[in-house]
Amino acid sequence: MKNIRMVVSYVGTHYHGFQTQPIGNTVQDVLVQAIHVLTGEKVNIVASGRTDAGVHARGQVFNFITSSPIPIGRWALALNSRLPGDIAILKADEVPLDFHSSYSAKRKTYRYSIDTNKFADVFERDYRFHYPMPLRLSEMREALSKVVGKHDFTSFASQRSTKRSHVRTILEARIEQGEGKLDLFVTGDGFLYNMVRIIVGTLLWVGEGKLSVSDFERILEAKDRTAAGPTAMAHGLMLWEVSYDD
Amino acid sequence: MKNIRMVVSYVGTHYHGFQTQPIGNTVQDVLVQAIHVLTGEKVNIVASGRTDAGVHARGQVFNFITSSPIPIGRWALALNSRLPGDIAILKADEVPLDFHSSYSAKRKTYRYSIDTNKFADVFERDYRFHYPMPLRLSEMREALSKVVGKHDFTSFASQRSTKRSHVRTILEARIEQGEGKLDLFVTGDGFLYNMVRIIVGTLLWVGEGKLSVSDFERILEAKDRTAAGPTAMAHGLMLWEVSYDD
Numbered sequence: 001m002k003n004i005r006m007v008v009s010y011v012g013t014h015y016h017g018f019q020t021q022p023i024g025n026t027v028q029d030v031l032v033q034a035i036h037v038l039t040g041e042k043v044n045i046v047a048s049g050r051t052d053a054g055v056h057a058r059g060q061v062f063n064f065i066t067s068s069p070i071p072i073g074r075w076a077l078a079l080n081s082r083l084p085g086d087i088a089i090l091k092a093d094e095v096p097l098d099f100h101s102s103y104s105a106k107r108k109t110y111r112y113s114i115d116t117n118k119f120a121d122v123f124e125r126d127y128r129f130h131y132p133m134p135l136r137l138s139e140m141r142e143a144l145s146k147v148v149g150k151h152d153f154t155s156f157a158s159q160r161s162t163k164r165s166h167v168r169t170i171l172e173a174r175i176e177q178g179e180g181k182l183d184l185f186v187t188g189d190g191f192l193y194n195m196v197r198i199i200v201g202t203l204l205w206v207g208e209g210k211l212s213v214s215d216f217e218r219i220l221e222a223k224d225r226t227a228a229g230p231t232a233m234a235h236g237l238m239l240w241e242v243s244y245d246d
Numbered sequence: 247m248k249n250i251r252m253v254v255s256y257v258g259t260h261y262h263g264f265q266t267q268p269i270g271n272t273v274q275d276v277l278v279q280a281i282h283v284l285t286g287e288k289v290n291i292v293a294s295g296r297t298d299a300g301v302h303a304r305g306q307v308f309n310f311i312t313s314s315p316i317p318i319g320r321w322a323l324a325l326n327s328r329l330p331g332d333i334a335i336l337k338a339d340e341v342p343l344d345f346h347s348s349y350s351a352k353r354k355t356y357r358y359s360i361d362t363n364k365f366a367d368v369f370e371r372d373y374r375f376h377y378p379m380p381l382r383l384s385e386m387r388e389a390l391s392k393v394v395g396k397h398d399f400t401s402f403a404s405q406r407s408t409k410r411s412h413v414r415t416i417l418e419a420r421i422e423q424g425e426g427k428l429d430l431f432v433t434g435d436g437f438l439y440n441m442v443r444i445i446v447g448t449l450l451w452v453g454e455g456k457l458s459v460s461d462f463e464r465i466l467e468a469k470d471r472t473a474a475g476p477t478a479m480a481h482g483l484m485l486w487e488v489s490y491d492d
Contacts, residue, residue: 009368056369080365088365119326119334122255123302127369 004075005063005095011086012056013126013235019050027051027087031062034082039068048101048108048242049191054234056127058111059090061242063101095246107171107243109187110196113236114204117180128181129200129236135207137177143206143216144173144184147199154223156199157192158231166192166223185240194231202229250321251309251341257332258302259372259481265296273297273333277308280328285314294347294354294488295437300480302373304357305336307488309347341492353417353489355433356442358482360450363426374427375446375482381453383423389452389462390419390430393445400469402445403438404477412438412469431486440477448475 010018010027018027028045035043043064051057070078075092083089115121115128116135147156147170154166172187184203186196202219205211211219211229219227256264256273264273274291281289289310297303316324321338329335361367361374362381393402393416400412418433430449432442448465451457457465457475465473 011368058369076365085366085371086368088368090365119322119336120331122257122332122334123304123373125331 001065001067001097002072003063003065003095003097003099004072005061005093005099005101006075006079006089007091008057008060008062009088009090010057010060011126012051012054014086015053017051017053017055018047018057018060027057027060028062030083030087031079034079035064035066037082038078039066039070041066041068046101048105049239051239052194052234052237055237055239056235057239059241060239061101061105061244063095063099065097099244101242104244105190105242106245107187107189108191109172109185109240109243110191111238111240112184112186112196112200112232113238114182114184114200115180116182121180124181126235127238129233131204133208135182135204136209137175137182137207139209139213140182140203140207141175143203143211143213144175144199146213146217146220147186148173151220152223153192153195153220155219155221155225155228156195156202157225158194158198159225161193163192168192168195197232197234197237198225198228198230200232200236204232205229247311247313247343248318249309249311249341249343249345250318251307251339251345251347252321252325252335253337254303254306254308255334255336256303256306257372258297258300260332261299263297263299263301264293264303264306273303273306274308276329276333277325280325281310281312283328284324285312285316287312287314292347294351295485297485298440298480298483301483301485302481303485305487306485307347307351307490309341309345311343345490347488350490351436351488352491353433353435354437355431355486355489356437357484357486358430358432358442358446358478359484360428360430360446360482361426362428367426370427372481373484375479377450379454381428381450382455383421383428383453385455385459386449386453387421389449389457389459390421390445392459392463392466393432394419397466398469399438399441399466401465401467401471401474402441402448403471404440404444405471407439409438414438414441443478443480443483444471444474444476446478446482450478451475 047062113128120130170188293308359374361376366376416434
């Protein structure tokens, strides 16, 4: 019995999210099926967290228990040859039996990418949210800095959130400006359902001038989802990295 | 009567190339149809050149004669709202009636992009040729420098080329190295059928050590397609820019 951890990259466009659902066609289903073809085992996959339909991952992490004798150095190549082109295993290693991709995770980073071109970049249309309105970047940066620290993020959580506590700690949040794009990176000890997308939807209102930086602060303090802006489109979001202690 | 020039960006993945063909589903067909829906006219599109099935364009140029009264500043937005998400007009301007996108072109730049990661980058799989073998970059750069200048490029032209002269002048050729990728940029006064792809296919053999830099030079001098390497995959190629005198 081995506990194997993998880092997987996927394009979320054609999947109903990461986690197995009755409707089918999830990244988890495809991974379980590929491992089944490879080993004959029906493994139970534990991921660092779910991602929604259309959301991408550069470095999602999952683990599973297996009795397969396949050497650890062979897993990634063997699985990749059985996976579709929009899912790729980047790394595989063996971890202690008590390692759990979700409970053991220390930090997660998400990227939200915005296409600021007048006309959408056709090559990035599945990965960036096209938002051609002029944006006040310095106000957006100032507002974003307000989420850093330990806060109750109820205003930025989907009302469908079932978490008991909405307190999370954001360790870093920044906006990188590129040619025709803005990339927001947010790192925290955990995230609530739709949290990054609601922060971005609200920040875009700050960028457009519909909200001020102090409005943004008041929204955070309100602990009320209806005070915040809309949930930004799924396809701009990417689970960037999950960090563990090892 | 106006002669309108446009810069268009497209993802070539789902098209049978730029130019209208009996088999249908070309970028030109889609553009002509969108202009028809917009103006009621069946225009004749002249492009800077064709691109093959699967090849992309960041800045293809085409022009057409129209009697439409639509102001020049409105064309791009009006057409984009009638085009699919993988084709976008970036610019439109009015040019003299004798302007011809192909004959008037002074320089063209192509980019060929190679994914050098061990496992393919899922987000770039339609835009980069995955080539995970170790590559000798300095030898590739030295070999590539040999194509700069005026040469007979018969060795690097498809045997289906119907051009009378295979002499072309390459003005600049360089390789940019990024994280997990190589981008080759080649600028010339004109290109033969499959020329960039055959240069890249041969360069990759230099990179792998199957050919030396002097082998590459001898291939160029041989004026014989069978002396060169394979034609690199279409999806790594992008028509980057077309330049005119104005």
